[in-house]
Amino acid sequence: MCKMGVMRTTTRGLLLLLLTGFLAVGAGVMPASAHSRLISITPADGASLPASPTEVVLTFNEPIDPQFVTVRITDSEGGNVVGQDATAKGTKVTLAVSDPIAAGTYSVLYRVVSADSHPISGSTKFTVAGDPQAPPATTGTTSGTASGAATPTPTASSSVASPPAASAATGDNAAAPADEESGGTPIWVWFIVFAALVAAIGATFYAVRRDESQS
Known part of the structure; x- marks a missing residue:
């Protein structure tokens, strides 16, 4: 009974640690993606x-x-x-x-x-x-006659x-x-951190189970 109690306590602690890590990663990913x-x-x-x-x-x-x-x-x-x-x-x-x-x-x-x-x-x-800001280009030179004022010179037209x-x-x-x-921190960084956390918890849980089975 004592061994079973220790194992249950260890398992609960690991699950709590996993949940805490998941919430921490989620809290970091959400602001990063919402910027x-x-x-x-x-x-x-x-x-x-x-x-x-x-x-x-x-x-x-x-x-x-x-x-x-x-x-x-x-x-x-x-x-x-x-x-x-x-x-x-x-x-x-x-x-x-x-x-x-x-x-x-x-x-x-x-x-x-x-x-x-x-x-x-x-x-x-x-x-x-x-x-x-450039002044508008003139189309011809004003002369005394109406026909001269209406006809643009070749030089003026070519300069426009x-x-x-x-x-x-x-x-x-x-x-x-x-x-x-x-x-902001890229999302993939948080996923790597989360994966490493899960791997560490899994390795710890496996080691505890192995020690319990050998005792």
């Missing part, structure tokens, strides 16, 4: 725009804390080209571009904190193909550049960029 992430951004990463965007909109899968939102648009030299601050409402973060930006390649740098206090950061790029055909080929919406840094 916020970027779903889409406008302009899309790598987009080529015919003119300056009026805003940059980032959409996440969970609400974002409005107190911890940073979005910047920088030029090729790293200078900030937008003076406004981004705003967050629900799952969307918006940076207004009130002053049109000139032609060139720009980077969107973002860092936000989700409702579960998880930081998310990353960057995307877009290109403005046309210069929104048409926008690239591929400038609008890229859509505005895109999936989350590859360089997003969302942190």
